[in-house]
Amino acid sequence: MASRRDFLKLSTLASGMLLVPNFLHGLDRQGLELLSKSSGKRLVVIQLSGGNDGLNTLIPYQNDLYFKSRPSLAIPAQKVLPLDKGLGFNPALDKFRQLYDQGKLTILNNVGYPDPDRSHFRSMDIWHTGSASNEYLSTGWLGRYMDVCQSNKAAIEVDDMLSLALKGEKYKGIAVENIQRFYQATQDPFLKSVTHSHQEEHEHHSVSYLYKTLAETQQSAAYLQEKVKKYRSKQEYPNGAFARNLKTIAELITSDVEARVYYASLSGFDTHVQQANQQARLLEELSEGVCSFVQDLQQQQMFDDTLIMIFSEFGRRVQQNASNGTDHGTANNVYLIGNKLRTPGIFNEGPDLLDLDAGDLKYSIDFRTIYAALLQQWLQTDANAILTSNIKPLGGLV
Secondary structure, eight states: OOOHHHHHHHHHHHGGGOOOOGGGTTOOHHHHHHHHHOOOOEEEEEEEETOOOGGGTEEOTTOHHHHHHOTTTSOOGGGSEEOSTTOEEOGGGHHHHHHHHTTOEEEEEEEEOSSOOOOHHHHHHHHHHTOOTTOOOSSOHHHHHHHHHGGGOOEEEOSSSOOGGGBOSSOBOEEOSOHHHHHHHHTOHHHHHHHHHOOGGGSOHHHHHHHHHHHHHHHHHHHHHHHHTTOOOOSOOOSSHHHHHHHHHHHHHHTTOOOSEEEEEEEOOOOSSSHHHHHHHHHHHHHHHHHHHHHHHHHTTOSTTEEEEEEESOOBOSSOOTTSSOOBOSOEEEEEEOSSOSSOEEOSOOOOTTSOBTTBOOOSEEHHHHHHHIIIIISOSOGGGTSSSOOOOOSSOO
């Protein structure tokens, strides 16, 4: 029998290892062989946390109202990287412009939802769950995707915490920022010894569950560690945690880890004060990191079956504030990056600055129609079984 002291130590050491996806549980040799031979499309979701200012990302540089609304914050027209339809990129997005020119980027304008919420937490919950603004859900849209697909599909978030988007009712993704550290943590001598000596029939149910979870976590860590040994990226990535996380995702994809969804975040976009330099730095980090990631996957022939979606929980208000920043707004851009886009380039018309909702942009694309398209047309599953409303997929994406 485990002593109370041993149980407390076990609980402490195992507490950070509970978010293990079911596709990694108890894999035997045959299961590993099946996983290594499987194939399918992958979705990589990148979250820009804080509410990125879409108007200074994709800029209506031929619209006088843009410059009148932002007398000191507007990007000068001569610095904008011109695209099409009177829109152009922030000069920090030169790498994105290259993807655009190569036909690997689709830009969706005016993406939002009815009755928008300007709270970071509530708006992010809405995007994570795929809910209406008056609907409160405890499961994420990608978590419910895993519930529908059962244990043969999974999601990995390269971070130290799991987002609501990847939490289902029965299945959850795994949050792991550093696979080597994750593996080393499971190799603690005490954990290994108690797992090896445990006899489940002699323990209390709660203790048995803890031991079972620990054993499965050790198997999962060993599986990931063994998989990523197959490939170490030689692609040059920029410095920083965001690019490092994308590199980890590339190594997982190339190592045949059986996950259909990968998730990463870049934070810092809540730019109420002195926005220009902070946003430019973040956009450059985003652009260069994603471009390196794409090049990495292309070199390994893994890009054709990978689709990247980039979103933020809301945009910013059209009018700049008194602190040379922008306050919480509503509609924003969503970016899709891939090699099999049906409508590369600018998908729809840019924001109408003459037709605002109390100073905010009006949405014309419900974000849930994008989710429905990605689920139905890319991940090839029943979107109606995952989204709570009967949402029609947006056509022309993938």
